Amino acid sequence: MPELPEVETIRQGLLPLVVGRTVVEASVSPEAPRLVAWPPRADDLCRGLAGQRIEGVGRRGKYLLFALADGRTWVVHLRMTGVLVYRPQGCGGGRFLRASFRLDNGASLCFADLRKMGRMWLVDDPAQVVGKLGPEPLSEGFTAADLGRLLARRSAPVKAVLLDQGAIAGIGNIYADEALFEARVHPRRPASSLSGEEVRRLHKAVGLTLVRAMGDRGSSFDHYVDARGEKGSHHLNVKVFRRTDEACFECGSLIQRIKVAGRSTHFCPQCQV
DNA sequence: CTTATTCCCTGATTGC
DNA sequence: TGCAATCAGGGAATAA
Numbered sequence: 001m002p003e004l005p006e007v008e009t010i011r012q013g014l015l016p017l018v019v020g021r022t023v024v025e026a027s028v029s030p031e032a033p034r035l036v037a038w039p040p041r042a043d044d045l046c047r048g049l050a051g052q053r054i055e056g057v058g059r060r061g062k063y064l065l066f067a068l069a070d071g072r073t074w075v076v077h078l079r080m081t082g083v084l085v086y087r088p089q090g091c092g093g094g095r096f097l098r099a100s101f102r103l104d105n106g107a108s109l110c111f112a113d114l115r116k117m118g119r120m121w122l123v124d125d126p127a128q129v130v131g132k133l134g135p136e137p138l139s140e141g142f143t144a145a146d147l148g149r150l151l152a153r154r155s156a157p158v159k160a161v162l163l164d165q166g167a168i169a170g171i172g173n174i175y176a177d178e179a180l181f182e183a184r185v186h187p188r189r190p191a192s193s194l195s196g197e198e199v200r201r202l203h204k205a206v207g208l209t210l211v212r213a214m215g216d217r218g219s220s221f222d223h224y225v226d227a228r229g230e231k232g233s234h235h236l237n238v239k240v241f242r243r244t245d246e247a248c249f250e251c252g253s254l255i256q257r258i259k260v261a262g263r264s265t266h267f268c269p270q271c272q273v
Numbered sequence: 274c275t276t277a278t279t280c281c282c283t284g285a286t287t288g289c
Numbered sequence: 290t291g292c293a294a295t296c297a298g299g300g301a302a303t304a305a
Contacts, residue, residue, distance in 0.1 A: 001297090001298065001299075003299095034281080034282095062299080077299085077300085078299095079282095079298085079299050079300075080282085080297080080298055080299065081282085081283090081284095081298095113282095114282085114283065114284070115281085115282040115283055115284085115297095115298095116281085116282055116283080117281065117282060117298085117299070117300085119300090153274095153275095154275085154276095155275080155276080156275080156276060156277090160276085160277095163299085165299085165300075172298080172299070173297095173298065173299085222297085261276095261277085262277080262278075262279095262298090263297095263298065263299095264296090264297075264298085
């Protein structure tokens with residue numbers, strides 16, 4: 001499940017490989033009829049990409065944004081099992097290959113996706129896709145006070161707010177659990193019940209958690225690989241995520257798994273209150 | 274406006 | 290051994 005640290009690792013990996021390159025040919029498998037969310041016809045996305053030079057690779061939340069020479073933006077979201085890899089020799093086959101984008105140096109960007117939940121768009125303005133996202137948690141402008149204001153008007157569990165992309169962009173199930181452990185806050189606490197001190201702790205914890213994960217080039221619990229097809233290593237360094245019934249590194253209590261906001265949630269019943 | 278629930282997808286896992 | 294049910298989870302859609 002690529003979240004902010006994984007998508008950012010992919011972005012940084014793609015940057016030196018594709019910026020300045022031109023897409024020669026794009027193709028989308030008829031087996032993936034929902035992959036192209038816009039334009040309505042996948043063929044129009046392929047035709048629109050062909051001949052376009054890639055001017056930059058950006059990221060907003062969990063979305064990758066490819067700036068094209070004609071001013072339009074190719075937007076890619078990997079959802080659960082999507083993988084976007086740069087292959088110098090082209091994509092070849094592969095059972096889960098859903099789309100391929102051949103570049104002017106003979107290499108290809110290959111989009112594989114076991115569960116077919118990934119989406120892509122070709123739009124005039126990226127805001128058409130990412131316009132409703134909340135602030136970037138790692139931006140300078142996102143302060144503890146901002147987080148406090150966000151949480152203050154929500155009665156939902158604090159974890160549900162962390163997962164809400166319209167509240168904060170880029171946090172998914174792994175890093176919500178990890179940040180809440182880091183902040184010593186119980187995932188079921190109503191968001192508005194956090195004290196000022198707890199809000200400051202959570203703000204710091206979110207940043208620390210995401211930066212650490214990027215330092216490990218992301219977590220490869222399942223399918224995630226970076227732009228060159230390499231796994232990350234942060235799944236070896238998590239404190240609670242998928243550590244059910246294992247000892248808390250802080251206090252030795254057994255990590256518990258519960259459901260919060262419809263998502264499996266891992267926490268230490270001793271450390272997190 | 275909010276929150277909760279369902280659906281999409283398919284391989285892996287669990288239960289009988 | 291086989292087969293069905295369940296689970297994983299991001300985000301859109303829908304319900305309340």
